[in-house]
Amino acid sequence: MKKLFAVIAMTGAMIFGTASVCFAQDEATEESTEQVVDEAPAAAPVQAAPAPVQAAPAQEAAPAAQEEQAFHKVIKQKFIEGGAFFMFIVCIALILGLALSIERIIYLSLSSVDSKKLLESVEGALDNGDVEGAKTICRNTRGPIASIFYQGLCRIDKGADVVEKSVVSYGGVQMGLLEKNVTWISLCVALAPSLGFLGTIIGMIEAFDRIQAAGDISATVVAGGIKVALLTTLVGLIVAMVLQVFMNFILTRIEALTSEMEDASISLIDAVVAYEEKFKGFNSSSASSSVAISNESSIENA
Numbered sequence: 287m288k289k290l291f292a293v294i295a296m297t298g299a300m301i302f303g304t305a306s307v308c309f310a311q312d313e314a315t316e317e318s319t320e321q322v323v324d325e326a327p328a329a330a331p332v333q334a335a336p337a338p339v340q341a342a343p344a345q346e347a348a349p350a351a352q353e354e355q356a357f358h359k360v361i362k363q364k365f366i367e368g369g370a371f372f373m374f375i376v377c378i379a380l381i382l383g384l385a386l387s388i389e390r391i392i393y394l395s396l397s398s399v400d401s402k403k404l405l406e407s408v409e410g411a412l413d414n415g416d417v418e419g420a421k422t423i424c425r426n427t428r429g430p431i432a433s434i435f436y437q438g439l440c441r442i443d444k445g446a447d448v449v450e451k452s453v454v455s456y457g458g459v460q461m462g463l464l465e466k467n468v469t470w471i472s473l474c475v476a477l478a479p480s481l482g483f484l485g486t487i488i489g490m491i492e493a494f495d496r497i498q499a500a501g502d503i504s505a506t507v508v509a510g511g512i513k514v515a516l517l518t519t520l521v522g523l524i525v526a527m528v529l530q531v532f533m534n535f536i537l538t539r540i541e542a543l544t545s546e547m548e549d550a551s552i553s554l555i556d557a558v559v560a561y562e563e564k565f566k567g568f569n570s571s572s573a574s575s576s577v578a579i580s581n582e583s584s585i586e587n588a
Contacts, residue, residue, distance in 0.1 A: 372485035372518045376478055380525045383474030386467045387532035394539040397464065399429040401550045408435060408554065412561040417442055430460035430543065431550045438554055446558050453551045460547065464540050471536070475529045482522020489515030 404427055411420035417439060424436035437456040438449045493508045493515075 485518025
């Protein structure tokens, strides 16, 4: 939970920091524009002749600054016009969904290991009869595959059947850890457009209330409520699409890790069976031969 809260705090700080930078840029642009306007009349009498030459670059730079300034102002204006309450809730859903998505992506990235290399190391240790060495290899390797291997090797003395049951049971535990918080991300994906549609309904209700109060249907009366309705729906759909992309990526990673876990578990069971045939079969054959020798010696003595 500490990591989750840290990720949420970092995401929120990045978003609000970006907004503050945009506001600062707007203020700086306004101040610079005012300074240029104030200084232009003073400089005109001194350099009267070159003024027409320098007017062209100034006129070319002015539209670009106005476009950039207008873009940030439009975003802020539309956010306010969409209704602060619903827009704020949709932004909270976006921040929470992004925080959970980033946490899952980091966890799944750390869970990915080279399963072939790990399996080769474990099989080499088991071929040499070094069960403790195989456990050490799994203990020092991160990821769900190494954890499943370790749980199976801890029960290797009880037989391959017990090892298989242990691997299957602990594989379910690791699947639960991989799918953790995915339901909350899907909740944010479903909640964002729902909040947008709720804002749409409220905006239409406000529009009809204004029509009823005015007693007349006109564009100026209806425009405010319809604008709120459309803006909240737009923002909700954008948030849902962004989070849906992250969720699909996370589900793809989980499916890849799941198939990799299943393949590695089957290979581990085969390695355990080969270990039993090589070492426990040798011990049983030596024990049976010693029993036969002892029986022959007892018969000769009789």
